[in-house]
Amino acid sequence: MEFIKKLFDDKFAKAAFLILSILYLLIIFADFIAPYSSNYSNREMSYAPPSQIYTINEKGKLSRPYTYNYIRKYDPALMQTVYKQDRCKKHYLRLLPKGEGYKFLGIIPTHRHLFGTNDGGQLYLLGTDINGRDVFSRLLFGGRISMTVGFLSLLIVFPIGLLYGGISGYFGGIIDTLMMRFAEAIMAIPSFYLLIILAAILPSGMTSVQRFALIVVILALIGWAGFARVVRGMVLSIKQEDFVQAEKVIGASTLRIILKHIIPQTTSYVIIAMTLSVPSYILAESGLSFLGLGIQQPDASWGNMLKEAQEFTNILYRPWLLAPGGLIFIAVLSFNILGDAIRDILDPKGEVRR
């Protein structure tokens, strides 16, 4: 409790925590909040700009928020498709309208979404992509992947790193040398190069769940070595402590000493390292998907949504496609701030640096 109070005393950390909570709520309830499903696509409406929402009607009076549908036209003079608003029919925004069916929280089947429009109105808060899919809805669904990949990878990295570093540091000698040389070799390969190679050799005929799981594993494979090295360094000094010697005298097994007495001593470092390394996993996943090597279409992830923003025409005329980049930025920034705050609290030496 003391810890949480301290954390919330920091204005920035509080804001970061709030933003992250909102982001996670959004992605947990993505089915409900998003007006469309992640696979909904309207082929007639590729690259439609964001829907304008009006609260003041043409007579200048306050009105319930409404929007107009878009009509796609080909403009021969400009030689491109243009979208014009269909001004003859207003579509009012409604709370809890009926939409595509889904299972709320994966259990309760329902058709209700948080908001939407009535009778055939289209609501694209952030426009649509090349396949006429709603960018806003896909952002929420993409967040499910982008915001969880980091944590899942950490769940693999930390046990491996702790055990590897623990064993290496505890035994020392030739075992230590061999294990550390191997970890150093992994670290000596430029991590992004290794990442793209591992991602590229994944067979192509996988389901999206398998692919997601393997991306998590690959990210973990890159990250464990650096962590294990630091743990080893800590174990080297911890094993000199009296309580470890005492355990040895009592006759506790080696594994027990490592798992029950040495590794718990590294807890505060582990928590700090964990919060500080989540952003790098988010960045790695989005970078990989951005290159087309990570999460594949039709699944959404922030990285692969940003892939479309690489084309010059999209950069110039369809800036709404950049939205996923903004979200990655916000998520990473919040994690960084939160991580810094946690470090300052848990690591008394860090107090000096504030």
Added chain:
Amino acid sequence: MEFAKYILKRCLQTIPLLIIVSIISFFIIRLAPIDPLAELRLNPSISQETLNKEIKRLNLDKPIYIQYFSWAKSFIKGDLGYTSAGEKVSTKLKERIPNTLLLTVIVIFMTWIVGIPLGIFAAIKKGTVFDRILTVISSIGMAIPSFFFAILMLMFAVKTGWFPVGGLTSYNYNEMSFIGKLIDLSRHLCLPVIVLFTISLSGLQRQMRANMLEVLDSDYIKFARAKGLSEAKVIYKHALRNAINPMITLLGFEFAGLLSGAALTEYVFQYPGLGRLILEAVMKSDINLVMASLMMGTIMLILGNLIADILLMITDPRVRKTSAEVQ
């Protein structure tokens, strides 16, 4: 003499490291379900003769460990084989590595020139408006994904038309005068350098600030102040020297980070560097090229660390002493 001995020892230490790296990457690539010659086979301009030569060079008809030894043998001899387009891998690498080195060296140089003073300044003026603004800016710099920032810069370039987009040189580069060439090069380098510079500057500035604050808090600085030294002397003569040493160790890591960050930036800007080369090679499953550029990237990284270690020996007498004791 001690010095030369130490460097020699460090160089020798990298050899087993390189061998392990090569084994790891070779097995990762070879155990993947990819036919290393698939592209070559499909390429009509590649004769059966070249194909047979490649099969023989890589010993593809023999077990994998023999393949590794034969690969390692030809790698040491400098024979890296052919790309799937039929070019020599070594010429391709010779073309790309200098470009990546140029980019990273410029960026490291610039970040140090700007980042170290900024870090020192922020530490001295800790808690002031200046320090707060710097902290905010560096948080932003650390959080923005390199490829997203690169896209934003690209957007800026396309909209304003101030910078050329893509490549390293213009199409009429060969006709330019020397100064014209220089200007053309720097105009092309501008955007990638800005992207990488901003991102690595933030980290460096923060680290320097943290080091400086830690040193300023130590007893010998308090003592220096207590005996009445001027503030300038305390900071530049006593604190700075100690705060900068950890930064030199970081130089190697910075180099590693830049190699990775550069890959995405190179990809977005279509910059002809090693990162983009390996990406293209990976997408085409061009095994020879992937293997060779992976090794080159690793060698560059190890060399970067080596240079950082040697620099540290020059600046930090303690390291010199302990390394002498080891021998």
